[in-house]
């Protein structure tokens with residue numbers, strides 16, 4: 001038995017994996033990873049995989065990055081953890097100062113949690129609580145976009161709209177207001193991204209006009225709806241949304257958990273709209289993909305609404321045990337150093353251009369409806385019928401065939417339904433991008449050539465799922 005097989009058997013005897021139908025592993029091998037280096041992951045049998053999705057969108061500077069490793073090692077010898085209530089430490093102060101300086105103006109306070117979903121919970125709770133502390137008791141609801149994803153905890157699922165993840169739990173979810181997404185894949189033929197996103201804002205305007213007195217906040221994934229299939233839209237929508245939120249006295253929550261730290265071509269997506277949200281949620285690449293941590297930045301105005309004598313009971317009494325963990329802060333500080341020292345945002349422009357040129361031919365593929373890109377995120381949408389953009393039935397799991405082909409060829413491409421995408425570490429080389437494009441092209445050929453027969457189940461979710 002190979003070492004891979006041996007670890008796989010031991011794993012499958014005791015583990016329950018995330019976002020997985022475990023029965024799939026009766027056919028689909030699980031891949032035990034022994035080590036990582038740069039863009040590569042290596043399994044126990046010595047096979048290497050190019051991590052084209054940055055291990056669920058977190059790893060921006062490669063695995064086992066020597067600069068991040070060293071910073072964590074140094075921190076480990078000083079302080080591994082201390083509770084953050086009543087206590088503080090150097091890396092959390094330094095990181096907070098740097099985040100406040102780096103993010104758009106007005107975001108002056110940082111609250112930490114230990115993953116993206118709980119960061120979202122904090123932003124939602126703080127918004128609700130702010131209005132309560134301000135005597136606006138009716139403001140209790142949240143507005144969200146269709147096809148959005150904000151995480152897996154119950155409130156985060158409530159503001160999400162990817163049916164496969166949320167439908168089962170509907171009875172548990174908050175009652176939110178859903179507004180059609182500005183997703184430009186769905187724009188009328190010949191219309192620009194900007195015009196489509198601007199036009200789609202009319203729905204948001206109408207919802208806010210009707211409901212603003214009961215709305216606490218609008219939450220969006222700026223520019224890219226990630227788990228919803230890497231659907232993209234124009235920054236004009238964010239600009240219009242900021243203006244409307246001000247007009248209607250509604251908070252604006254930017255969930256930049258997936259897109260923050262350079263993914264869209266600017267350090268933060270909101271920069272492209274020239275706006276500051278009331279809450280900015282960051283996670284994933286914050287620690288370079290090393291350790292779980294989220295940061296929720298907000299304004300001094302928000303903060304002051306909680307600042308009072310204890311007896312008024314206005315404080316935000318929310319805590320997670322590992323809030324502000326020093327090792328995670330050290331990883332984040334090292335990550336920010338690399339951004340500053342290596343001029344990463346500028347250097348990424350050439351890589352993004354290479355991603356575009358290496359995949360341009362796929363736009364002509366008979367089963368590709370669109371190749372779209374925002375900065376260092378590129379997505380290829382496979383469809384059954386190109387002219388009408390008719391999607392493949394989700395049960396056919398076409399993306400899974402791309403996934404399997406890529407693994408054989410030494411790449412980790414994990415499509416979202418029928419959307420194949422690249423979200424690589426920024427340390428990828430132009431040649432490695434070409435390799436990914438080649439593997440994706442082959443995989444798409446294989447996946448779209450085959451006639452797949454499946455028993456279609458009525459009433460099944462029509463939305464994306466992960467993987468294929």
Ligand SMILES: Cc1ncc(COP(=O)(O)O)c(C=O)c1O
Pocket residue numbers: 115116117118120149150151152221226227255256257258283284
């Ligand atoms: C936009 C967005 N928000 C929130 C989350 C949830 O983050 P986590 O998985 O760390 O809870 C994700 C995760 O993919 C995400 O993409």
